[in-house]
Amino acid sequence: MVMVKNIAALARGLVVIETLQETGPVALAELQERTGLAKATLLRILRTLVEQGWVFRGLGDHRYRLRAELRIRSHIPGRHEHLIERAGPILERLQQQTGWPSSIAVRDQYRMHILESTSRALSLQLNYRVIGFRVHIPWSAFGRAYLAYCPDDERAELLEALARSSDPRDRIVTAPGWVERTLREVREHGYGTRMARYWLSHDSPPEPLDAIAVPVLAADDKVLAVLNLVWLSSAASTDAIAHDYLPDLLEAARALASSLQAGSASGRERDQTVPETAFSHRKSDKS
Numbered sequence: 001m002v003m004v005k006n007i008a009a010l011a012r013g014l015v016v017i018e019t020l021q022e023t024g025p026v027a028l029a030e031l032q033e034r035t036g037l038a039k040a041t042l043l044r045i046l047r048t049l050v051e052q053g054w055v056f057r058g059l060g061d062h063r064y065r066l067r068a069e070l071r072i073r074s075h076i077p078g079r080h081e082h083l084i085e086r087a088g089p090i091l092e093r094l095q096q097q098t099g100w101p102s103s104i105a106v107r108d109q110y111r112m113h114i115l116e117s118t119s120r121a122l123s124l125q126l127n128y129r130v131i132g133f134r135v136h137i138p139w140s141a142f143g144r145a146y147l148a149y150c151p152d153d154e155r156a157e158l159l160e161a162l163a164r165s166s167d168p169r170d171r172i173v174t175a176p177g178w179v180e181r182t183l184r185e186v187r188e189h190g191y192g193t194r195m196a197r198y199w200l201s202h203d204s205p206p207e208p209l210d211a212i213a214v215p216v217l218a219a220d221d222k223v224l225a226v227l228n229l230v231w232l233s234s235a236a237s238t239d240a241i242a243h244d245y246l247p248d249l250l251e252a253a254r255a256l257a258s259s260l261q262a263g264s265a266s267g268r269e270r271d272q273t274v275p276e277t278a279f280s281h282r283k284s285d286k287s
Helices: 010-023 028-035 040-050 068-073 081-100 141-149 150-162 176-190 237-273 276-287
Strands: 056-059 064-066 103-109 111-117 134-136 208-217 224-231
Touching: 010 028, 010 064, 010 224, 028 040, 028 237, 040 056, 064 081, 068 081, 081 103, 081 111, 081 224, 081 237, 103 141, 103 237, 111 141, 134 141, 134 224, 141 150, 141 208, 224 237
Parallel strands: none
Antiparallel strands: 056 064, 103 111, 103 224, 111 134, 208 224
16 A cells, blocks of 8 residues: 655645635734644745745735635635736836826725725835725715726715715715715816825824725726825825826726736636635535
8 A cells, every 4th residue: 555645734734725715815924823834834825825825915004825726626715806816917017107006995985995005015104004994975086086096886875875874974975065076176287186184083083184986897897996195295296296196096997907807707617617626615615
């Protein structure tokens, strides 16, 4: 009888993958605690998985994640993971082009939910946490850009809900002429702007910030997400930032839209042609 040796390094790598499948996005310390692996060993495994395209690390929260298509193949829900993964390189490139941080957000009921950001990668002045924030639609650049470019029926439903809100920052949409004026300004300029000095009351940045935002549009004009550019209010005016960097921001939005749609198409093709992975069988066996 032939004795086959266990490959210890491979076994440890599979433990990490299965842990990421079970937990979703996870910090290094938690991953180390769950796997029981030494930190140096875990870092080597993660580096290999990142290099081989199995895992990626979030820009803003620094958490490790399985690539979206692997989560899909293993039947684990990963809402927005595909968007976060695709946005990362584009946000990094935009930061290099402009010198200012960017974030990506999606509509979550009656707020804009920030999913990823490069804010932590820059100076201490801008090193504030935004990932996970749900910002007001009428007051944020994200929300105004979304309102201006979402489908008419969705906009009508959203405005009706905001008008009924108990939050006065939502009910600003009922002010005479507010909706028409805001939509006209966004469409004329090609971007949404933040209400002066708007920010949430917790974990506010140390200095006032301004922002412009543009939609990430699908081929059918559905708003997939909204992308912004943020800078210190004292550093430049909105007009100056738009003059210098709006083309870069728009190009980044187009690149992200193309990447998301290409990824969706390839994912559908894989679902039709690729058999389930070993991990899929292992998960179904456990259920």
